[in-house]
Amino acid sequence: MACAPPFRLLLLMVLVAPSQGTRLGPTSRLRYSRFLDPSNVVFLSWDFDLEAEIITFELQVRTAGWVGLGVTNRYTIVGGDLVVGGVLPDGHVYFSDRHLVGEDTLQEDGSQDAELLGLTEDAVYTTMRFSRPFRSCDPHDQDITSDTMRVLAAYGLDDTPRLDRERTFVKSIFLLQIVHPDELDTPEDTIIHDLEITDFLVPEEDTTYACTFLPLPIVRKKHHIYKFEPKLVNHNETMVHHILVYACGNASALPTGISDCYGADPAFSLCSQVVVGWAVGGMSYQFPDDVGVSIGTPSDPQWIRLEVHYSNFRNLPGVRDSSGIRMYYTAKLRKYDMGVLQLGFLTFPIHFIPPGAESFLSYGLCKTERFEEMPSPLSQMNGAPVPDIQVYGYLLHTHLAGRALQAVQYRNGTQLRTICKDDSYDFNLQETRDLPRRVEIKPGDELLIECHYQTLDRDFPTFGGPSTTNEMCLVFLFYYPRNNISSCMGYPDIISVARELGEEAADSMEGMMAMNNIEWTPESIRKAEKACKEAQQTVIIKTIDETVENTTGWIPEITPMPRGPCLESWGGKVEPQDETPAGFRAAPGALSAVGTATPWRLPMAALLFGQGAFSWLLANLQAGV
Ligand SMILES: *[C@@H]1O[C@H](CO)[C@@H](O)[C@H](O)[C@H]1NC(C)=O
Ligand SMILES: *[C@@H]1O[C@H](CO)[C@@H](O)[C@H](O)[C@H]1NC(C)=O
Ligand SMILES: *[C@@H]1O[C@H](CO)[C@@H](O)[C@H](O)[C@H]1NC(C)=O
Numbered sequence: 001m002a003c004a005p006p007f008r009l010l011l012l013m014v015l016v017a018p019s020q021g022t023r024l025g026p027t028s029r030l031r032y033s034r035f036l037d038p039s040n041v042v043f044l045s046w047d048f049d050l051e052a053e054i055i056t057f058e059l060q061v062r063t064a065g066w067v068g069l070g071v072t073n074r075y076t077i078v079g080g081d082l083v084v085g086g087v088l089p090d091g092h093v094y095f096s097d098r099h100l101v102g103e104d105t106l107q108e109d110g111s112q113d114a115e116l117l118g119l120t121e122d123a124v125y126t127t128m129r130f131s132r133p134f135r136s137c138d139p140h141d142q143d144i145t146s147d148t149m150r151v152l153a154a155y156g157l158d159d160t161p162r163l164d165r166e167r168t169f170v171k172s173i174f175l176l177q178i179v180h181p182d183e184l185d186t187p188e189d190t191i192i193h194d195l196e197i198t199d200f201l202v203p204e205e206d207t208t209y210a211c212t213f214l215p216l217p218i219v220r221k222k223h224h225i226y227k228f229e230p231k232l233v234n235h236n237e238t239m240v241h242h243i244l245v246y247a248c249g250n251a252s253a254l255p256t257g258i259s260d261c262y263g264a265d266p267a268f269s270l271c272s273q274v275v276v277g278w279a280v281g282g283m284s285y286q287f288p289d290d291v292g293v294s295i296g297t298p299s300d301p302q303w304i305r306l307e308v309h310y311s312n313f314r315n316l317p318g319v320r321d322s323s324g325i326r327m328y329y330t331a332k333l334r335k336y337d338m339g340v341l342q343l344g345f346l347t348f349p350i351h352f353i354p355p356g357a358e359s360f361l362s363y364g365l366c367k368t369e370r371f372e373e374m375p376s377p378l379s380q381m382n383g384a385p386v387p388d389i390q391v392y393g394y395l396l397h398t399h400l401a402g403r404a405l406q407a408v409q410y411r412n413g414t415q416l417r418t419i420c421k422d423d424s425y426d427f428n429l430q431e432t433r434d435l436p437r438r439v440e441i442k443p444g445d446e447l448l449i450e451c452h453y454q455t456l457d458r459d460f461p462t463f464g465g466p467s468t469t470n471e472m473c474l475v476f477l478f479y480y481p482r483n484n485i486s487s488c489m490g491y492p493d494i495i496s497v498a499r500e501l502g503e504e505a506a507d508s509m510e511g512m513m514a515m516n517n518i519e520w521t522p523e524s525i526r527k528a529e530k531a532c533k534e535a536q537q538t539v540i541i542k543t544i545d546e547t548v549e550n551t552t553g554w555i556p557e558i559t560p561m562p563r564g565p566c567l568e569s570w571g572g573k574v575e576p577q578d579e580t581p582a583g584f585r586a587a588p589g590a591l592s593a594v595g596t597a598t599p600w601r602l603p604m605a606a607l608l609f610g611q612g613a614f615s616w617l618l619a620n621l622q623a624g625v
C-alpha cells in the first residue's frame, strides 16, 4: 500500500457507493427496525446477507454513554453476548465484542468477531453500527439463526460499560425474516373487509374461546385475499391472545351469535380449515406476490369461523371487545390459490406432558399417502389425485410449556429435510414466517412434528387442550396449490404407553387417567417419552368438509442437520488510544494514513467509518463479489 492518502480516500468513497444493496456497508439502508424498550429510547435497525451469513446491526440510543447490543437466551442474561461501544467526551471511540460473566459484568471475548462500521455521538444519540457473522468460531458468541432470537440491548449514562437492570432490555425478535412487506405488491384495486367479533363482553374467566361465524365478502368473480392484519381494540391490558380464521366447507348448518368455541354447543367448533392465524407478538402477514386465498368461485368458502382466544387472568369484569382480522383482497389474480395444512399432535384426548420435566419431547406423525386416494363410496378424501404442494410459509404453535418445535420431511423412509423449526420458541411471539426456499411435498411423504416442552414449574401432568395452561403441538404449513385436506395429525397408542409405565388400561380414557397415578421422576419421564415415541401412531386426516380418515405409522428417527462452518471475522476491538485500530485484519497499514485529513469533524469516528468500509470492501473483494 504505497499510494498517497488522498487517492486512497477517494478510492474508498467511489467504491463503497455502487456496492450498496449487494453487501451491507456503513451507509446502506437496513430494512428492518424496532424499538427494543417500552419507552422508545433504544432503536434497533438490522439487515443481513443470507448467502454470506453476515448480519448488520445499527443501535441508536438516547445517551451520551456506552451502548451495547447482542444476543442472550430465555433463562438468563449471564453468558449473554454483547458488542459494546461508545464515544468518549474527547471524541475518541471504543468498541469491543464482550460477554456477560455475571448479571452486570462484562468481559472481553478472546476473539473479536464484530466489525465496527460506524460509531457517532451527537447531542441526542449514540449510534453504533457493526456487522458480525451469523456463526463465529468463538464460543462466547451466540449464533444468529432462524429461531426466535432474544435480542439483548443495554446502555449506560457514562462510558463505563456495566449493566443495570433499568437500562437492559431483552426482546424476542425473528431477525432473519426473509420478506419485507415493503418489497411486496400492493394492488391498486385493493378492497378491505373486516372480520370481527362485535362488542363482546369478555367473561371474567382466565380463558375464553369466543367463536362467531361470518360471511366472506360476496364477490361475483374470483378474487384473492393477499393480506391479513390483526385488528385489536386498545385496552389497558391485552387480553386477546390469539385469533384464528377457519374456512367453512358447508355453510348450511352454521349457528348464529357468539359462543364458546369448544363448549356445550358443538356447532360452534365446525369448520376446521385454518386460513390465517395471528397470536400475541405477531404482525400483519402479506402473502408472496404469486399466492392468494381464493374467494368468489363455487369451490371457495363463503363463510368463516372467527375464533378469538381471550386471556383474562385478572378476571376483570365489564371488558368489551371487538377484535378481529382485517383482510385485503383484490381482483388482480395471483398465480396460485393457497391452502393451509395443520400438522402436529392431535390435541384431544391423548396428549400429556409429565410435570417436573427439564425436557419432554412429543411427536405427531402425518402420512400423506392417503391424501391421494381416488373417490370411492367409503373414502372421498379429495376426489382427485393431490398434486405436489409447495410450502412457502409456516406458523408454529404451542402454549406456555413449549420450548422448541420442528417439522421434518421423509420420503421413502429417508429424511429429506427439516421444513421449519424454532429451537427457541417464544409463546409471546407467534407469527407467520416465510421459508427462505419453497419446499415441495409429494403425496406419500411423511411429515413429523416434534414439540419440545419444559414443565419444571408444574406439579401435575399437563394435558392437551385449548386453555393456555393446557398444551398444544401444532405446525401450520402455508402452501399452494390448495387441496381439500385441512389437517393431518397423529397420537400414540396410550394403552401401550400406560403398560410401559406399569399401569393397566382397558381404553384410551383409562390410559390417560393412569398418567395421574404415576410418580413422576426423571426416570419415569424418560420412560414415558420413549414409550410415546415407540408406540404406534394413529394418524387422523381431515378434509375441509369434515370427512375424517385414519391410518397408522411409526415415528421415524430425526437425524440432526449438520451445522455450517463458523466464520472467522474481519472485525476487531477498538481502543480509544488506537491510532490504527487492532483487528482490522483485512486492511493492515492502509488505515493510518487517512488520519485527521478526513473531511469529517469527529476524527476518530469518521476514520472508523472509513476503515469499516474498507475492510468490509476488502472482504468482499476477497470473496470474489
Ligand atoms: C385504564 O387506565 C387508566 C389509567 O391508568 C384508568 O384511568 C382507566 O380507568 C383504565 N381503564 C380501564 C377500562 O380499566
Ligand atoms: C351440508 O350440511 C347439511 C346439513 O348438515 C347437509 O344436509 C348437507 O348434505 C351438507 N352438504 C355437503 C356438501 O356436505
Ligand atoms: C420411492 O421409491 C420407489 C421405489 O424405489 C419409487 O418407485 C418411488 O418413485 C419413490 N417415491 C418417491 C416419492 O420418490
Ligand SMILES: *[C@@H]1O[C@H](CO)[C@@H](O)[C@H](O)[C@H]1NC(C)=O
Residues within 6 Å of the ligand: 299, 382, 383, 384, 385, 482, 483, 484, 545
Ligand atoms: C375438493 O373437493 C371438492 C368437492 O368437495 C371437489 O370439487 C374438488 O375437486 C376438490 N379439490 C381437490 C384439489 O381435490
Ligand SMILES: *[C@@H]1O[C@H](CO)[C@@H](O)[C@H](O)[C@H]1NC(C)=O
Residues within 6 Å of the ligand: 538, 549, 550, 551
Ligand atoms: C379408523 O377408521 C376405521 C375405518 O373407517 C374406523 O373403524 C376406526 O374407528 C377409525 N379409528 C379412529 C381412531 O378413528
